[in-house]
Amino acid sequence: MAQSDLTRRTVLRRAAAAGVLAGPAAGLLSSCALGDDTSGDTSGKYEGTKSDKNPLGVKEDAPLDIVIFNGGFGEDYAKAHQAMYKETYPKAEVKHSAVVEINKELQPRFVDGTPPDFVNNSGAGQIDLGGLVAQGALADLTPLLDAPSLDVPGKKVRETLLPGTVESGSFDGKTYVLNYAYTVYGIWYSNKLFTDKGWEYAKTWDEHIALCKKIKAAGIAPWTYQGKHPRYMSWPVISTAVKFGGPQVAMAIDNLEPGAWTSDAMKAAAEAWYQIVKDKYILEGSPGLDHKQSQTEWCKGNAAFISCGSWLESEQKAVTPEGFNMAVAPTPSLGSGDKLPFAAIRGTAGEPFVVPAKAKNERGGMELMRHMLSMKGGKDFTGKVSSLSVVSGAADGVTLPFGLTSAVKALADSGSNGFNWVYNVYYRKLERELVDAACGEFFSGRTTPAEFLAACQKGADLIAADTTFKKYKRSA
Amino acid sequence: MRHGKYPLLLAFLLPPLALYGYFVVSPYAQSFLIAMTNWQGLSPAYEFVGFDNFKRMMGDEYVWNALLNNLWLLVLLPLLTIALGLFLATMLNVGGRGGRSTVTGVRGSGLYKVIYFAPQMLSVSIVGVLWAEVYNPRSGLLNSALRALGLDGLAKIWLGDPAYAFWAVLAVMVWANVGFYVVLFGAAMQSVPRDIYEAAALDGASRLTTLVRITVPLLWDTIQVAWVYLAILALDGFALIHVMTRGGPNFSTDVVGLRLYTEAFGDYKWGYASAIGVVMFFVTLSVTVLSLRLTRRERIELS
Known part of the structure; x- marks a missing residue:
C-alpha cells in the first residue's frame, strides 16, 4: 500500500512539472486552436457577371x-x-x-x-x-x-x-x-377560458388589476411566468414603460445611457407590475418552473396570463388542449397620459x-x-x-x-406604433444574465421596484464600463 | 528476455502517451497561451494582453461568487459523501448483529447495495433532469410527498429560491456519488481481518465505536483517495448545475466551470475564459496536493 501511495504522489508531482513546462512549449502549439492568419484570404471568391436577372452577380455553377x-x-x-x-x-x-x-x-x-x-x-x-x-x-x-x-x-x-x-x-x-421570422411579443391568454368566464382583456392597468382579482376569486392564478428564465417578464415591464414614455425609453436602454433603467417611465412600469407580486397574483411555485413547465401550467388552465413571443403556439402544440384558442394582446396602458396607444405592441x-x-x-x-x-x-x-x-x-x-391569427391582427392594429429594443442583441450578457437575475428576484418578491431597477442599471453600467464589449449605438 | 523488455514497453507506452500529449497536454498548454490574449474565438485575430485577463478576474464579482460556491462544495461535498458512504458501507458490511460467529451486514444488504449504486449508472445529465423534476415546486415528487404527509410548510420552491437552490443541488451531488464510495469503502472493509471486528464485538464495542475506532483508521488510505476525488469533483460541478439551474436563481448556484463556459460560449471571450481555466487548473492542483499532505498519517500494517 505504501508503494502505491508513493506512485500517486510522484504522478502528481510530475503533473505539476508538466504544467510548468507547458508554458514555454505553448508557443510551438499555438497554431492549432488560435487559427492561422494567412488562411482564408478574401481572394478566390466566386463571382459572376451582374445582369437584370442576376443583380448580385452570382456565379451560376458555384457550389x-x-x-x-x-x-x-x-x-x-x-x-x-x-x-x-x-x-x-x-x-x-x-x-x-x-x-x-x-x-x-x-x-x-x-x-x-x-x-x-x-x-x-x-x-x-x-x-x-x-x-x-x-x-x-x-x-x-x-x-x-x-x-x-x-x-x-x-x-x-x-x-x-x-x-x-x-x-x-x-x-x-x-x-x-x-x-x-417576425415575432410579436405580448401577453397571452386563452380565448376560450375568457369567453367561458365572461372576462374581457383589460386595456388599462387598473382594469387589469381588477380583472386579476376576479380571476383569483374564480380559483385560477392570474399570472405565471417562465421562472427559471425570468427575463421573459422583463418584456412586459419594458413594453409598459415604452408605451408610457415613448420609444426613446427603449433607445436609452439600447444605447446604455446612464440612468436608462431608472427613468421615470421604467419606475412607473416597475411600480405597476409590482402589484401582481404584492397581491400574490402569480401562480405559486412559478419561480421554480422552467419555460416548458410554466407554459404547460398555463395551458392546463392553472394560470390566466403569461408573457411570451409568438413562437408560444408552436412550442406548446403538443400540450395545448383542443379549442384552447390562445391569443396575444398588448400590455395594458398605465393611463391616459401614455405616449403610445393601447394597441402598440412589440414586434x-x-x-x-x-x-x-x-x-x-x-x-x-x-x-x-x-x-x-x-x-x-x-x-x-x-x-x-x-x-x-x-x-x-x-x-x-x-x-x-x-x-398566429391573433398575432397578425395585433400587428395590424399596432401599425406604425409598433416598437422594439435590441440591447439583448447587442449585449447578450446584459439580458440573459444580469437583467434575468434581477427579474427573478423582483418577481419572486424579494426585491422592491427600486431595487429591481437599480440591479438592472448596475448590470448596464457594468457592460458600459467594460471595454471588452464592442459598443453599438442606434438612433432610430 | 531482458534485452527485449524496452522495445515491448515502448510499443505499449508510446501510443497512449502520444494520444495523451496531443489531446490532453497540448490543449492545456495552449490554454495557458490563450489566457494571455484577448482572443474572441470567432476569427484568427488576437492580441497579447499580458496578465490583463487575470487582473480582470480579480475584480469580477461573479467569478468570486462562483469560486465561493465552489469552496463551499469543496468543504461540504467530501465531508457529507464520505460520512454517509462510511456509515452505509459499515451497515452493509459489518453492521449486522444477526449471525453469532461471522461479521456481516444488515439484513437485505445485497439489495441496498444495488439501490445505492444505481445513480452511479446514470449519466450526469439524466440525474440533473430527473432531479429538476423531483424538485418541481408544483408537481414534483418532493413537494407532493411533503404535502401528502401534511407537511405543507416544508414544501419549498427549491431550485427557484436562492435560499435553498444551492443545498438542493448539493443534495443531488451527494446522492449521485455516495453509491460509488459505499462500494469502494465496502471493498476496503473486506480486506480488514474479520477477527478485529469480532474482537471489538466481543469487547462490547457499539457500532459507532467500531466505525470511529476501527473502520476509519484502517480505511484511511481509501478515505484519502475518496477525499481527493470528491475535492476535484467539487471544484467542477459544471454538468449537473448546467442542467439543473444554469447557476441561478440570482447566481446562487453558480460555479467557476459555468462562468468559464458562459464567458467562452456565451460572450465569446475565449482569452478571459482560458484565464479562468488556468486559475482553476492551479486551484485544483493545489487542493489535491494539499489534501494529500494534510491527510498523511502513519499507516497501520495489517498482519
Missing part, C-alpha cells in the same frame, strides 16, 4: 454551402428555399446540412477562415451576433437589400420587408443580419440568417436570401412552419392557426 439550425422550424422550409435557388441556377451544387449546435459546428470554421456561405445562426448554440459583427466575421447585406425583389415588380428587397426588419439586424447603421424580426464575410460564395448566400425574401418564399415559410415571415403581405391568404 453553395449551407448550414441550417435544426430546431423548432425544422429544415423542410430551408430545403424548399434551396429548391427555388436551384431552379434559378440549375448548374449550382447546393450542399445542405442541418445541425443542432451551431456554435460547436461552426466556431472552428470561422476561426479557420473557411465558413459556409449561408448560416441560420439560431438556437441555444447560437453564436453571439454582437461578437460576430465586432470581429468582422459577417458580410454587409446592403447589396441584397438594394437588389430588386425576386417577384414584387418595381421594388427593392428592403421595400418589401415589415417595419423594423432591417433595423433589427443592423449594427452601427450597417446591416449584417437577416432576421427572417420584431427574429431567427437570424447570416452570410460570413469569408464565405467563398458570398454572392450565392445573398442570392439565396433574395429567394427567401420573395413573396413565394415567404408564403411557403408561413405555410410550412406556422410562423410569420418578414416579407410584408406574404401571409395573406394562408390559413393560420388561432394564436
Whole structure:
C-alpha cells in the first residue's frame, strides 16, 4: 500500500512539472486552436457577371454551402428555399446540412477562415451576433437589400420587408443580419377560458388589476411566468414603460445611457407590475418552473396570463388542449397620459440568417436570401412552419392557426406604433444574465421596484464600463 | 528476455502517451497561451494582453461568487459523501448483529447495495433532469410527498429560491456519488481481518465505536483517495448545475466551470475564459496536493 501511495504522489508531482513546462512549449502549439492568419484570404471568391436577372452577380455553377439550425422550424422550409435557388441556377451544387449546435459546428470554421456561405445562426448554440459583427466575421447585406425583389415588380428587397426588419439586424447603421421570422411579443391568454368566464382583456392597468382579482376569486392564478428564465417578464415591464414614455425609453436602454433603467417611465412600469407580486397574483411555485413547465401550467388552465413571443403556439402544440384558442394582446396602458396607444405592441424580426464575410460564395448566400425574401418564399415559410415571415403581405391568404391569427391582427392594429429594443442583441450578457437575475428576484418578491431597477442599471453600467464589449449605438 | 523488455514497453507506452500529449497536454498548454490574449474565438485575430485577463478576474464579482460556491462544495461535498458512504458501507458490511460467529451486514444488504449504486449508472445529465423534476415546486415528487404527509410548510420552491437552490443541488451531488464510495469503502472493509471486528464485538464495542475506532483508521488510505476525488469533483460541478439551474436563481448556484463556459460560449471571450481555466487548473492542483499532505498519517500494517 505504501508503494502505491508513493506512485500517486510522484504522478502528481510530475503533473505539476508538466504544467510548468507547458508554458514555454505553448508557443510551438499555438497554431492549432488560435487559427492561422494567412488562411482564408478574401481572394478566390466566386463571382459572376451582374445582369437584370442576376443583380448580385452570382456565379451560376458555384457550389453553395449551407448550414441550417435544426430546431423548432425544422429544415423542410430551408430545403424548399434551396429548391427555388436551384431552379434559378440549375448548374449550382447546393450542399445542405442541418445541425443542432451551431456554435460547436461552426466556431472552428470561422476561426479557420473557411465558413459556409449561408448560416441560420439560431438556437441555444447560437453564436453571439454582437461578437460576430465586432470581429468582422459577417458580410454587409446592403447589396441584397438594394437588389430588386425576386417577384414584387418595381421594388427593392428592403421595400418589401415589415417595419423594423432591417433595423433589427443592423449594427452601427450597417446591416449584417437577416432576421427572417417576425415575432410579436405580448401577453397571452386563452380565448376560450375568457369567453367561458365572461372576462374581457383589460386595456388599462387598473382594469387589469381588477380583472386579476376576479380571476383569483374564480380559483385560477392570474399570472405565471417562465421562472427559471425570468427575463421573459422583463418584456412586459419594458413594453409598459415604452408605451408610457415613448420609444426613446427603449433607445436609452439600447444605447446604455446612464440612468436608462431608472427613468421615470421604467419606475412607473416597475411600480405597476409590482402589484401582481404584492397581491400574490402569480401562480405559486412559478419561480421554480422552467419555460416548458410554466407554459404547460398555463395551458392546463392553472394560470390566466403569461408573457411570451409568438413562437408560444408552436412550442406548446403538443400540450395545448383542443379549442384552447390562445391569443396575444398588448400590455395594458398605465393611463391616459401614455405616449403610445393601447394597441402598440412589440414586434420584431427574429431567427437570424447570416452570410460570413469569408464565405467563398458570398454572392450565392445573398442570392439565396433574395429567394427567401420573395413573396413565394415567404408564403411557403408561413405555410410550412406556422410562423410569420418578414416579407410584408406574404401571409395573406394562408390559413393560420388561432394564436398566429391573433398575432397578425395585433400587428395590424399596432401599425406604425409598433416598437422594439435590441440591447439583448447587442449585449447578450446584459439580458440573459444580469437583467434575468434581477427579474427573478423582483418577481419572486424579494426585491422592491427600486431595487429591481437599480440591479438592472448596475448590470448596464457594468457592460458600459467594460471595454471588452464592442459598443453599438442606434438612433432610430 | 531482458534485452527485449524496452522495445515491448515502448510499443505499449508510446501510443497512449502520444494520444495523451496531443489531446490532453497540448490543449492545456495552449490554454495557458490563450489566457494571455484577448482572443474572441470567432476569427484568427488576437492580441497579447499580458496578465490583463487575470487582473480582470480579480475584480469580477461573479467569478468570486462562483469560486465561493465552489469552496463551499469543496468543504461540504467530501465531508457529507464520505460520512454517509462510511456509515452505509459499515451497515452493509459489518453492521449486522444477526449471525453469532461471522461479521456481516444488515439484513437485505445485497439489495441496498444495488439501490445505492444505481445513480452511479446514470449519466450526469439524466440525474440533473430527473432531479429538476423531483424538485418541481408544483408537481414534483418532493413537494407532493411533503404535502401528502401534511407537511405543507416544508414544501419549498427549491431550485427557484436562492435560499435553498444551492443545498438542493448539493443534495443531488451527494446522492449521485455516495453509491460509488459505499462500494469502494465496502471493498476496503473486506480486506480488514474479520477477527478485529469480532474482537471489538466481543469487547462490547457499539457500532459507532467500531466505525470511529476501527473502520476509519484502517480505511484511511481509501478515505484519502475518496477525499481527493470528491475535492476535484467539487471544484467542477459544471454538468449537473448546467442542467439543473444554469447557476441561478440570482447566481446562487453558480460555479467557476459555468462562468468559464458562459464567458467562452456565451460572450465569446475565449482569452478571459482560458484565464479562468488556468486559475482553476492551479486551484485544483493545489487542493489535491494539499489534501494529500494534510491527510498523511502513519499507516497501520495489517498482519
